[in-house]
Amino acid sequence: MSAALQTLAEGVSIKGNLGAIGYGLAAIGPGVGVGIIFxxxxxxxxxxxxxxxLIRANQILGFVFCEALALIGLVMGFVYPS
Known part of the structure; x- marks a missing residue:
């Protein structure tokens, strides 16, 4: 690695809340699940x-479980802040 590139890599730091990025990625799962259910x-x-x-009742139940996972993920970002 060249000296200029190494100096640039050392100067770069990640700032911000990584929990928000994690929640954004975790929200993909319930989104896909809801799409499959409906x-x-x-x-x-x-x-x-x-x-x-019967089908509609099962759809609503599956939707509630998928969205509960998303809400738990959202709350965990506040419970365990980074």
């Missing part, structure tokens, strides 16, 4: 419209 729920409703009540 996508598959829509397909299930198209295949068996007579089971709409």
């Amino acid at each position: 996508g598959n729920g829509t397909q299930a409703l198209a295949r068996q419209p007579e089971a709409a009540g």
